[in-house]
Amino acid sequence: MARCRCLGGCHAQYGDRPARRIHDPLCRPRCAVDDRGIARRFARRTVSRGTDFRWRTRRRHPAWTGASALTMTWSTMVNRYQRVLPCVLFLLFVGAASAADAQRFFGTVVHADNTTPASGAIVSATDSAGVSAGRELTSARGDFVLPVSHPGRYTVTVLRIGNLPVVVRDVVVEPGRDHRIRIVITRDAPRPPAVQIRSGEQCNIRVDSSRVAHAWEQILVALTTAEMAAESKAFAATWLRSERLLGKNLKDTVRRSDKIETLDLASPVMTALSPERIRLAGFVIETEAGVQYHMPDVATLLSRNFSNGRCFSFDPAPPGQPGWIGLHFRSPDFRLGVSDVEGTIWMDRATMEPRGLGYRYTNLPLAFHAAEAGGTLRFSQLPTGHWIVEEWTVRVPSGAFRRIFSYDVRGTPNGFATKLTLDGALLVAVRLMELDLNGSPMFRRQ
Known part of the structure; x- marks a missing residue:
């Protein structure tokens, strides 16, 4: 070699x-x-x-x-x-x-028989500092995947319409590893009673464990899924907006218009104020340009300001819907010059799923009482498990807002008075026509 x-x-x-x-x-x-x-x-x-x-x-x-x-x-x-x-x-x-960012929760939520999947349940995680790590909705098979930003000890909470919350504490997630978990929902929420007249009011349901409080919690679960659908930015909706202007007799149609709008679910289709602004100024704002009416949207109903400032009671089923039960709400406080809303959220008494909401504006000027100002919302559940508002209607007075000034002997304004005149009523209806999820059709109105 x-x-x-x-x-x-x-x-x-x-x-x-x-x-x-x-x-x-x-x-x-x-x-x-x-x-x-x-x-x-x-x-x-x-x-x-x-x-x-x-x-x-x-x-x-x-x-x-x-x-x-x-x-x-x-x-x-x-x-x-x-x-x-x-x-x-x-x-x-x-x-x-x-x-390090790869850790996540994934698993299945099932009913008490340990077999039937619990679809449409909200699974959320909170770390040891009390900071929310995210939330996801279970699929039709009860599956969920919830990524978390850092390893540590978490508390997992499951919310589902018709069931009491399930809380799993001290769930440890290791760095870069998935944590599989199987959660069993064992307890049903108390069902509302069948009532023939409006039941007694309860005004502090946040710290209450009554049937009224449980019914309101089920409404909040449905509204939370609607909020999650809007936050996902994955849904594109096509709405039909119809407007009718009635004359002074509140019967004849003076003007009518229809138009199509394509928006994501996060974009408002009806005018609404922030919950904090509503707490201060109410739902009806008087300006020099006219009177602005705002609806109770999902964000308003979910806010603590709304539930803390309302009294709730059960209403009997409406005509033609014997399986429904109403959850009536109103503000117990009268504030001079501040208009609020009073109404009823309708739900299925057996499943506790929401069906709709009807309301009216309170403390309006006397000139506007004849217009019967108010509105409705109708809820619908998507195949993904999310609940959304599929139809909005509102009826508001159409009037002139005039500010009349008084003057002193030198011609300087020293005060003013407000005068409202009713010229008719405006009816607005917004209806969901089509809904796409990431470009794929999910809902088509026939």
């Missing part, structure tokens, strides 16, 4: 020939040099310069034959490795960060 001389690193020179890669057992090089001479890894063990060793017969690569063969010294290899090192460290860092 021919003998050659080690030049250090992964190269050796055989006689007067150009340097080549070596694969001697004594050297055990682990650096693979490609055709361009870039070192990928260093040898685990090298032979000192000047040491002889036997050359193992190996098939030559065409790039290492002839006078054009590349010669790489130890310093060249180190310099190239230093250029590659930052890229390698960056990739390792990105990989570690991705692994």
